[in-house]
Amino acid sequence: MNVVLSIIIFLSGILYAGEPAEETEFIRSIYQTCLTKDITYSNLGLLCEKFPSRLTGSKGAAGAVKWTKKLLENYNYDRVFLQEFMGPHWERGEKEQAYFIISGERNDLSVLALGRSVSTPEAGITAKVLVVNSLDEVDSLGAENISGKIVFYNEPFAQSHIHTFSGYSESVTKRSKGPSHAARYGAVAVVIRSVGTAMDDHPHTGSLSYAEDAPQIPAAALGYQSADKLYDALQKDPDLKLTLKINSHTFPDEPSHNVIGEISGSEKRDQIILIGGHLDAWDTGQGAHDDGAGVMQSIGALRVLKMLGYIPKHTMRVVLFMNEENGLLGGKKYAEEALINRENHILAIESDAGGFVPRGFSFKGADSILMHLQSYLPYFPPYTIESIISGGGGADIGPLNKSCDTPLLGLVPDSQRYFDFHHSPADVFSAVNRRELELGTASLAAMIYLVDKYGL
Amino acid sequence: MNVVLSIIIFLSGILYAGEPAEETEFIRSIYQTCLTKDITYSNLGLLCEKFPSRLTGSKGAAGAVKWTKKLLENYNYDRVFLQEFMGPHWERGEKEQAYFIISGERNDLSVLALGRSVSTPEAGITAKVLVVNSLDEVDSLGAENISGKIVFYNEPFAQSHIHTFSGYSESVTKRSKGPSHAARYGAVAVVIRSVGTAMDDHPHTGSLSYAEDAPQIPAAALGYQSADKLYDALQKDPDLKLTLKINSHTFPDEPSHNVIGEISGSEKRDQIILIGGHLDAWDTGQGAHDDGAGVMQSIGALRVLKMLGYIPKHTMRVVLFMNEENGLLGGKKYAEEALINRENHILAIESDAGGFVPRGFSFKGADSILMHLQSYLPYFPPYTIESIISGGGGADIGPLNKSCDTPLLGLVPDSQRYFDFHHSPADVFSAVNRRELELGTASLAAMIYLVDKYGL
Numbered sequence: 001m002n003v004v005l006s007i008i009i010f011l012s013g014i015l016y017a018g019e020p021a022e023e024t025e026f027i028r029s030i031y032q033t034c035l036t037k038d039i040t041y042s043n044l045g046l047l048c049e050k051f052p053s054r055l056t057g058s059k060g061a062a063g064a065v066k067w068t069k070k071l072l073e074n075y076n077y078d079r080v081f082l083q084e085f086m087g088p089h090w091e092r093g094e095k096e097q098a099y100f101i102i103s104g105e106r107n108d109l110s111v112l113a114l115g116r117s118v119s120t121p122e123a124g125i126t127a128k129v130l131v132v133n134s135l136d137e138v139d140s141l142g143a144e145n146i147s148g149k150i151v152f153y154n155e156p157f158a159q160s161h162i163h164t165f166s167g168y169s170e171s172v173t174k175r176s177k178g179p180s181h182a183a184r185y186g187a188v189a190v191v192i193r194s195v196g197t198a199m200d201d202h203p204h205t206g207s208l209s210y211a212e213d214a215p216q217i218p219a220a221a222l223g224y225q226s227a228d229k230l231y232d233a234l235q236k237d238p239d240l241k242l243t244l245k246i247n248s249h250t251f252p253d254e255p256s257h258n259v260i261g262e263i264s265g266s267e268k269r270d271q272i273i274l275i276g277g278h279l280d281a282w283d284t285g286q287g288a289h290d291d292g293a294g295v296m297q298s299i300g301a302l303r304v305l306k307m308l309g310y311i312p313k314h315t316m317r318v319v320l321f322m323n324e325e326n327g328l329l330g331g332k333k334y335a336e337e338a339l340i341n342r343e344n345h346i347l348a349i350e351s352d353a354g355g356f357v358p359r360g361f362s363f364k365g366a367d368s369i370l371m372h373l374q375s376y377l378p379y380f381p382p383y384t385i386e387s388i389i390s391g392g393g394g395a396d397i398g399p400l401n402k403s404c405d406t407p408l409l410g411l412v413p414d415s416q417r418y419f420d421f422h423h424s425p426a427d428v429f430s431a432v433n434r435r436e437l438e439l440g441t442a443s444l445a446a447m448i449y450l451v452d453k454y455g456l
Numbered sequence: 457m458n459v460v461l462s463i464i465i466f467l468s469g470i471l472y473a474g475e476p477a478e479e480t481e482f483i484r485s486i487y488q489t490c491l492t493k494d495i496t497y498s499n500l501g502l503l504c505e506k507f508p509s510r511l512t513g514s515k516g517a518a519g520a521v522k523w524t525k526k527l528l529e530n531y532n533y534d535r536v537f538l539q540e541f542m543g544p545h546w547e548r549g550e551k552e553q554a555y556f557i558i559s560g561e562r563n564d565l566s567v568l569a570l571g572r573s574v575s576t577p578e579a580g581i582t583a584k585v586l587v588v589n590s591l592d593e594v595d596s597l598g599a600e601n602i603s604g605k606i607v608f609y610n611e612p613f614a615q616s617h618i619h620t621f622s623g624y625s626e627s628v629t630k631r632s633k634g635p636s637h638a639a640r641y642g643a644v645a646v647v648i649r650s651v652g653t654a655m656d657d658h659p660h661t662g663s664l665s666y667a668e669d670a671p672q673i674p675a676a677a678l679g680y681q682s683a684d685k686l687y688d689a690l691q692k693d694p695d696l697k698l699t700l701k702i703n704s705h706t707f708p709d710e711p712s713h714n715v716i717g718e719i720s721g722s723e724k725r726d727q728i729i730l731i732g733g734h735l736d737a738w739d740t741g742q743g744a745h746d747d748g749a750g751v752m753q754s755i756g757a758l759r760v761l762k763m764l765g766y767i768p769k770h771t772m773r774v775v776l777f778m779n780e781e782n783g784l785l786g787g788k789k790y791a792e793e794a795l796i797n798r799e800n801h802i803l804a805i806e807s808d809a810g811g812f813v814p815r816g817f818s819f820k821g822a823d824s825i826l827m828h829l830q831s832y833l834p835y836f837p838p839y840t841i842e843s844i845i846s847g848g849g850g851a852d853i854g855p856l857n858k859s860c861d862t863p864l865l866g867l868v869p870d871s872q873r874y875f876d877f878h879h880s881p882a883d884v885f886s887a888v889n890r891r892e893l894e895l896g897t898a899s900l901a902a903m904i905y906l907v908d909k910y911g912l
Contacts, residue, residue: 031618032616035615035616035617035618036615036616092836159491159492159891160488160492161488161491162491162837162838162839162840163839164891171871197890197891198890199890347750357813357870357872359839381618382618382843383618383619383815383870384618386842387838414870415811415837416889416891416892416895417889417891417892420889433872433873433876434653434654434655435620435653435873436872436873437614437873439618439872
């Protein structure tokens with residue numbers, strides 16, 4: 001690519017100079033500081049290295065709570081505190097196994113139990129496999145075909161959508177409802193082709209939700225290539241038997257915690273701007289994109305404003321929510337407390353879609369507020385925040401909107417790679433690009449700055 | 457991230473339904489086909505696997521020419537041909553070495569000779585090191601400080617720009633002009649901190665250009681971490697000596713080739729729409745993003761139109777240029793031939809900025825044509841092509857603009873990760889995301905379709 005183009009593209013980056021100089025310059029300095037000063041990246045690396053496995057109730061989660069509390073304290077917040085609630089404690093136990101035997105040879109598959117899955121008997125479950133693509137197909141096949149079998153939801157991720165979250169919402173039902181749906185017809189276990197965009201062999205876990213009207217059967221996700229392997233083997237031998245071993249265990253609930261850091265407002269102390277992500281992560285990979293990125297971007301957004309000497313008018317709160325992955329109890333607890341304490345959150349912002357290049361924000365609230373926020377768009381450098389559209393804000397801040405009618409914003413990064421990593425062993429720090437991560441931090445900081453300065 | 461948001465974001469993807477249904481639907485089908493049918497990804501994988509090293513004059517380049525010609529023939533073009541010219545033949549030779557010795561212990565650095573660099577004597581060059589940050593600093597230090605030393609351009613990549621190409625154009629001068637500039641003051645060799653955005657230890661090569669008024673001295677790039685290592689050692693011992701060994705050799709020019717595939721227009725056969733990238737790549741890594749991606753996207757763009765049964769009115773040409781990296785002779789040869797044969801190119805499009813998420817196009821030509829092209833923007837799905845701005849089109853098609861005044865378009869993908877890989881051993885197929893690559897192909901195909909349908 002030639003230099004002329006580079007320069008012209010750069011020049012296009014200052015075409016928004018028509019905006020008030022002060023805001024434009026300050027926001028430019030936010031982006032430049034994030035891109036040059038490592039506001040977020042190293043902190044994410046440390047979180048991933050020290051506490052890669054952070055599922056609610058685990059030692060990793062407890063350690064991450066303690067460590068991030070200390071981190072916030074080091075950044076001189078006016079108040080750092082924990083919010084305790086009783087959270088679930090599910091453990092995977094010994095590594096799962098899934099295999100079939102062809103002419104004496106054992107073929108092992110890459111597998112992860114779904115979150116909350118019950119275990120199999122110690123010897124595992126060995127049964128014939130029925131391949132289906134949808135819950136409807138399960139209904140049409142009925143008990144006579146399903147009873148006593150392992151149901152294999154083979155449907156691949158819906159890749160045709162430009163937004164992978166659309167494909168995800170279309171494909172994830174087999175993971176969340178598929179097990180109980182098959183159990184109603186007598187299935188003994190369920191395996192699914194992982195809900196992910198990559199065609200590698202990393203299995204992607206994630207919560208299933210057992211229905212009350214169906215027996216709880218074990219369920220696991222297969223890597224894309226392992227799903228192909230099983231499917232191909234079944235084409236050759238439909239009577240082939242699959243063995244599935246899951247060693248999970250559900251323990252009594254444990255005290256769990258949201259981590260909260262607060263900077264008191266200089267003018268409007270009783271009006272809170274919240275920014276956060278979730279600290280818990282699945283017990284595979286390192287929860288780097290989901291959601292270590294959002295946690296460290298939230299901390300980084302306030303950190304860069306402080307570094308640039310900005311004194312917020314409103315009270316700023318960074319909230320690291322626990323238990324987004326398997327219960328959302330952290331978000332619910334926070335909303336309960338906010339209601340009880342009659343706290344006034346003028347806006348809650350969440351980053352929970354990966355540490356990728358920011359593209360915009362999604363919003364939930366009154367149209368008048370949305371239009372007001374959209375009027376900030378010209379302050380953002382080109383190729384960063386280009387749109388603020390109606391939508392949701394984020395799972396953890398959802399309850400705050402329900403209970404207190406708080407307006408919500410969610411950072412919308414580019415979504416192409418998110419489901420390559422999501423809930424899988426591939427979601428590690430090395431899969432995060434420093435510049436992309438820091439641009440997200442800068443976009444969050446710029447938005448907080450504008451809302452703090454102009455209100456809503 | 458919650459499902460509501462996913463769905464709303466998806467819905468926002470069909471808000472441009474105000475456009476004529478036919479074009480909108482066809483373009484949607486282009487994107488869906490690319491995202492679901494592997495139009496580009498596997499071909500890029502094969503190119504990277506079979507011919508990872510494709511520098512002009514090399515066996516890899518010759519093999520890639522032969523193989524891509526065959527590939528085009530298999531796609532039933534009306535005409536597939538080669539365009540021959542004499543190209544340079546520079547070889548790195550045996551792996552370079554750069555090291556210093558502290559208290560008897562040898563410290564090896566991660567190093568790559570710059571393209572076109574002369575070799576050192578077989579024993580290497582061992583000399584004291586002078587750290588500088590700019591060419592101006594070299595001027596101010598002068599011969600009395602520089603003579604007999606190895607000059608070390610330590611300036612890091614200009615990370616503060618949101619567009620990394622702006623940082624690149626600011627930082628690359630030390631690589632292109634730095635060696636001759638230091639040689640004028642008697643430097644015996646030059647090492648530079650690699651011109652790259654990552655902070656890993658991959659060295660990034662690239663062409664230097666020797667000035668006629670200066671002796672040709674050996675020059676090499678150090679990995680970011682190796683540059684730190686050398687810098688830190690020099691702080692402790694300014695008299696430390698660095699040994700640099702480069703075993704490069706420049707051979708006589710070799711017959712080299714552009715590869716061209718043509719589909720004759722059904723109505724305007726004498727009007728050509730060109731799409732291309734460059735087939736040559738540095739001899740390190742696999743040239744996956746630079747520019748295997750652009751080559752395979754160009755082939756893929758015509759392929760997907762054919763798959764969808766579209767019959768072009770204009771003649772479509774895919775051109776795989778040779779020698780972009782160290783001479784641009786392929787682009788110049790193509791422009792010469794076009795002028796001699798009085799060919800009428802109504803538009804030339806290049807993809808040479810990596811296989812990342814497409815963000816827009818840059819344009820070079822008359823304002824009236826730019827405005828006409830900008831009127832196509834509403835046809836592109838949101839979050840794909842959002843802008844067409846004045847700029848360059850691409851290195852290889854530049855000469856066509858000079859000689860024939862052909863309007864140029866360059867695909868502008870997101871630039872955050874490009875210089876992590878560019879010209880380094882990290883530019884490999886596994887660094888390419890399938891969806892991002894195919895979205896680029898779809899954007900090129902959609903643009904060609906619109907230009908073919910509505911002209912310019």
